[in-house]
Amino acid sequence: MAGGKLTPRQKMINLMYLVFIAMMALNMSKEVLTAFGLMNEQFETSNSDTTDSNKLMYEAIEQKASDSPAQFGEAKKIADKVKKISADFYAYIESLKTDITKDIEKEEGKLPYEAMDKGDKIDELWFSGDGYSQKGKEIIATINKYKSDIKAAVGNDVKYKGILSDVDKKFDISDVKDNEGVKKMYLDYHYKGFPAIASLTKLSAMQNNVKVLEANVYNFALGKAALEANNMKNYKAIVVTDKSAFFSGEAVTGRVVLGRYDESTVPTGVNVEGGKVEMKNGQANFEISAGGTGEHDIKGKFLFLEDGKEVEIPIEGNYVVVPRPNSATISADKMNSVYRGVSNPMTISFAGISDNNVSVSAQGLSKGSKPGQYNWSVNGVQGTTAVVTVTGTLPDGSKVVDKKTFNVRDIPQPSASVRGKTDSAKGNKNDLSNSTINAVFKDFVFDVTATVKSFEVYVPGNPAIICQGNRFNAQALKAISRATRGDQITINRVQVDVQGAPGYKVKPSSPLVWEVQ
Structure with missing residues (x-):
């Protein structure tokens, strides 16, 4: 349209074309600015929702660390670090957004997106000539610090490899080539010369990356702690004797079980010092000869293979041998603790005294259908212990009394x-x-x-x-x-x-x- 000699009419037509194209570009720019504004609203809504979600996940880690410090303590340490790092960096980005909008008057509580078509505030504050201003250098340094702090917080555990990759990918501030192949600095490429609303939206998107990364760390921390709970070193050997006291010369019978066991948990070896052991249904059934009156230790070990290496789990327990018949034999059929929320079956007898001459008392305890059998509901028991009192009437009419204290526990966490x-x-x-x-x-x-x-x-x-x-x-x-x-x-x-x-x-x-x- 600009070549050669043009008639006045043709010049007028060309001018009208230029005005028409300019009007179209103006309308398109307003639509694009509005689109950026709506996108910024979506990012800010998502950031608010993710903040609430992250709060719930952090509280879950905090509670688990309180309930099971050994299992979730390390997850809590990582979560504490990442929570503070994320909050500090998120607040810093918010301050950059405030610098952009502080002089812009809102309309009915909303930013005027179509009027935010200039980026001179950022251009003047973040850049100096062809390089960064002091503010620009501060922004780059803060991003780098955030990346290094997150990496230090999660450490070199291979399970966090995806997190480390995300940090480098989502916060890559290396130079960028534009469409013409010209290399530009990170802030220059993404923010210089852009409308204010576009820069605001990009900063909200960066905040969203911070929140999502924080959520992923919490998820990985929880998952890693749950997986490590299966490590063989976390198993505990428990000795459960058939009764808590035995007569001199009597065979001591009972079971040695693992705190986490099933039929697939088969050791490569097991032994109990001075006795015979038979593995059955994930339990080591043992028999040893009782010694003299008094307390005796039960010692041995389980051997397992883990990652090709032999892991040893010690067996430690004890039993008491008492003389006849001046002491009661009281044992819980389901180990030596009683639980709220279930009916605890009990076997209670007095050595040398028939069942009809034995009386038993405890809060919530009721007689069973067979001699020596009882059912105990401890739902109404306050505190962490409960006492069973047993009174036996001897043939001469005199009475002997014995008591047993049990730990009262809640049903374990499912x-x-x-x-x-x-x-x-x-x-x-x-x-x-x-x-x-x-x-x-x-x-x-x-x-x-x-x-x-x-x-x-x-x-x-x-x-x-x-x-x-x-x-x-x-x-x-x-x-x-x-x-x-x-x-x-x-x-x-x-x-x-x-x-x-x-x-x-x-x-x-x-x-x-x-x-x-």
Whole structure:
């Protein structure tokens, strides 16, 4: 349109074309500015939701660390560091956003997106000539500090490899080549010359990366702690004798069991000093000859293979040999503790005295159908101990009294279960979506029937989702459908009701981590 000699009419036509194109560009710019504004609103809403979700996850880690310091203590340490690092960096980015908007007058509480078409504030504050100003250098230094602090917080554990990769990827501040192949500095490429609303949106997106990364660290910390709970060094050998006192010369019988055991837990070797041992159903049944009157130790060891290396778990216990018949024999059929929320079967007798000459008293204790058999409900017992008092009437009419103190415990924390797996599992996301969530009381001496009331699910990149009942709701199914291979989805805080114990409140479950294949 600019070449050669043009008539006045043609010049007028060309001028009209230029005005028309300018008007189109003006309208398009307003639409783009509004789009950036709406996108910024979405980022800020997402940041608020993720902040609330992260708070819940941190509180879950905090509670677990309080309940099980050995298992979740390290996860709590990492969470504490990342929480502060994230909060400080997030607040710093917020201050940059405030610098952009502090002189802009809002309209009905909202920023005027179409009027935020200039970027001169950032250009003047962040840049000096072809380089960075002091403020620009400060921004780059703060981003680098955030990256190094996060890496130091999670350490070099291979399980956090994905987190470390995310930090480098989402906060890459290296130089960038533009469409013409010209290399530009990070802030120059992303912020110099851009409308204020575009820069504001990019900063909100950076805040979103901070929140999502914080959520992923919490999820990894929980999952890692749950997986480490299965390490063989965390098992404990427990000696359970058939009764707590034996006569001199009598065979001492009982069981040595692992604190976490099942039929698949088979040691490569086991021995009890001075006795015979037979492995059966995950238990080491032993028999040794009782010594003289007094307390005796039971010692031995389990041997397991773990990662090709032999791991030794010591067996430590004791028993008491008493003379006849001046002391009662009192034993709990389900180990030497009694539990709230269940009926505790008890076998109580007085050595050398028939059952009809023995009386037993304890709060909540009732007589069973067979001699020496009792059922004990300790739901109404306050404190951590309860006492059984046994009175025996001797043939001459005199009475002997003995007492036994038991530890009163709550039902242990259940474990979240999916498709028969606990702690961790692998599979495709469709299998998980179609699964029923259960809670099991692993290694508990009682068979407990529980009904799932609700549970929480954490999917990387999403806030915590609370589901009612034992199935995923629509929100959870949608989040799971977006999961990718390698993502670790955490099922946590399964709440249950225990059959036969109305009103009894059980602790929320420990987590299960499902790795998407």
